[in-house]
Amino acid sequence: MRESHIMKIHYGTALAAVGLVAVHILMRMADGYAESLEFANVVANYQFLPYAGLLEIMLILLSVHGFNGLRVILLELRQGPSYEKAVSYGCVAAMIGLIAYGTRTIVMVNVGMI
Amino acid sequence: MEPRDENREGLGGMANPGRYGIERVAYWLMRLSGLGLLAYFIGHIYETSSILRGEAGWDELLELTSTPELHIMLVIVIGMCVFHTVNGIRVMLGHGGVGVGRPTRPDYPYPPASQNARHKIAIYSAIVLAAIAMVYGSTVLFGV
Amino acid sequence: MRDTITLRVKRSESGGFDTFEVPVQKWTTVLECILYAKHYMDTSIAVRYSCRQATCGSCGMRINGRPALACFTKVSELDSDTITVEPMSNFPIIRDLAVRFDRLFENHHRIRPYLEPGDADDKREHLQSPAELDRYIQFANCIKCGLCNSACPTMATDTTFVGPQALAQAYRYVADSRDTGKDKRLSIIDDSHGIWRCHFAGSCSQVCPKGVDPAMGIQLLRGYMLGFRG
Numbered sequence: 001m002r003e004s005h006i007m008k009i010h011y012g013t014a015l016a017a018v019g020l021v022a023v024h025i026l027m028r029m030a031d032g033y034a035e036s037l038e039f040a041n042v043v044a045n046y047q048f049l050p051y052a053g054l055l056e057i058m059l060i061l062l063s064v065h066g067f068n069g070l071r072v073i074l075l076e077l078r079q080g081p082s083y084e085k086a087v088s089y090g091c092v093a094a095m096i097g098l099i100a101y102g103t104r105t106i107v108m109v110n111v112g113m114i
Numbered sequence: 115m116e117p118r119d120e121n122r123e124g125l126g127g128m129a130n131p132g133r134y135g136i137e138r139v140a141y142w143l144m145r146l147s148g149l150g151l152l153a154y155f156i157g158h159i160y161e162t163s164s165i166l167r168g169e170a171g172w173d174e175l176l177e178l179t180s181t182p183e184l185h186i187m188l189v190i191v192i193g194m195c196v197f198h199t200v201n202g203i204r205v206m207l208g209h210g211g212v213g214v215g216r217p218t219r220p221d222y223p224y225p226p227a228s229q230n231a232r233h234k235i236a237i238y239s240a241i242v243l244a245a246i247a248m249v250y251g252s253t254v255l256f257g258v
Numbered sequence: 259m260r261d262t263i264t265l266r267v268k269r270s271e272s273g274g275f276d277t278f279e280v281p282v283q284k285w286t287t288v289l290e291c292i293l294y295a296k297h298y299m300d301t302s303i304a305v306r307y308s309c310r311q312a313t314c315g316s317c318g319m320r321i322n323g324r325p326a327l328a329c330f331t332k333v334s335e336l337d338s339d340t341i342t343v344e345p346m347s348n349f350p351i352i353r354d355l356a357v358r359f360d361r362l363f364e365n366h367h368r369i370r371p372y373l374e375p376g377d378a379d380d381k382r383e384h385l386q387s388p389a390e391l392d393r394y395i396q397f398a399n400c401i402k403c404g405l406c407n408s409a410c411p412t413m414a415t416d417t418t419f420v421g422p423q424a425l426a427q428a429y430r431y432v433a434d435s436r437d438t439g440k441d442k443r444l445s446i447i448d449d450s451h452g453i454w455r456c457h458f459a460g461s462c463s464q465v466c467p468k469g470v471d472p473a474m475g476i477q478l479l480r481g482y483m484l485g486f487r488g
Contacts, residue, residue, distance in 0.1 A: 220469025
């Protein structure tokens with residue numbers, strides 16, 4: 001993939017995430033911070049499909065943006081073909097791993113497997 | 115004669131924000147806040163997974179994370195998040211060539227048009243907004 | 259202002275600084291201080307210079323921690339009785355204050371720093387309006403002194419980054435109405451150590467002695483790649 005495509009994704013994920021994170025935080029604020037974190041409230045959030053969808057999209061956007069940012073920083077710190085390959089594949093693997101782990105939580109709570 | 119070494123400034127030179135004004139400070143803060151937010155995000159995904167252990171597991175986690183130290187960390191995360199967002203939008207617009215000035219025939223002492231007041235104001239705004247968000251976050255988290 | 263200043267010169271053999279007391283007047287430049295020390299105190303000081311008027315780009319070095327041309331920096335404007343001169347960062351040192359420019363010139367060549375006419379057989383004059391000239395003339399002032407590359411935070415750690423000097427020159431040709439090599443140049447700089455490793459810290463523009471403003475050129479160039487410009 002060309003670097004320009006990767007960086008367009010980087011910018012796109014950032015812009016999209018800004019709006020969604022704002023909604024996510026406002027949800028916490030709307031109910032009162034402490035109340036919104038009560039178990040029943042959180043489970044209800046997860047089981048409300050549009051909100052679960054928002055969490056999933058946010059998870060993907062922030063993982064892609066965050067790990068690409070990390071890749072950029074690491075590529076600038078050291079150079080060399082094997083190092084750069086390790087950084088790129090490592091960041092993609094970590095990103096997939098985090099998305100999978102977060103998705104597992106969202107899906108399991110959403111379908112009531114708790 | 116062969117070169118002695120690359121004479122790279124290295125991490126210290128990259129991070130040193132002192133010599134080149136607020137733009138270099140913003141570059142450094144952007145990087146630091148990005149890394150901090152990624153670390154927090156990974157931690158956040160991990161901590162929220164404790165809901166899979168039922169109400170007891172969730173409450174245990176809430177108790178564990180409701181310490182003053184972790185609340186202070188959360189306040190810092192709020193600041194990093196606001197700064198990274200506001201400064202990120204400034205940088206993104208700049209990357210598209212927006213607000214960096216127009217090419218011209220420069221006159222001595224050649225003040226760089228790309229380092230203009232709009233960008234400086236945006237950077238200071240990002241810092242001020244981050245500070246305001248941190249104060250607000252503190253009032254919510256510490257119930258002041 | 260004092261009649262003399264203390265000049266500290268970084269020496270590559272010892273790795274430390276040699277100190278010289280040098281007489282100054284209000285118009286004395288840092289290069290003149292170095293040459294005074296070289297002529298009258300220690301002839302072994304290695305320094306590269308030529309034009310003494312900020313045209314050749316030979317005498318770039320770190321002066322009190324900041325990259326600058328020694329011939330273009332007056333002692334009086336430094337507001338210090340001690341002046342420390344070191345070789346430019348991010349360039350291999352030949353000796354003392356002299357550094358190698360191989361990589362800067364290689365990167366400069368990589369971006370095809372020449373006009374590429376659409377039709378080589380076209381012998382007509384290619385006229386430009388003043389407005390078309392204004393779009394790139396600022397960037398044509400580059401004297402390849404390397405100060406921008408020395409100040410760049412990415413160059414501080416990335417040995418393969420193409421650098422602000424070459425990127426600003428890529429914009430200079432892309433913005434020229436007589437040139438047709440835009441796509442080739444954009445393709446060359448669109449790699450993992452190309453234009454995207456610039457983070458708009460702007461240090462390059464702050465140290466440029468000719469008002470080139472490489473940071474502006476790079477962002478305008480990136481504007482083409484992001485679709486902000488035609």
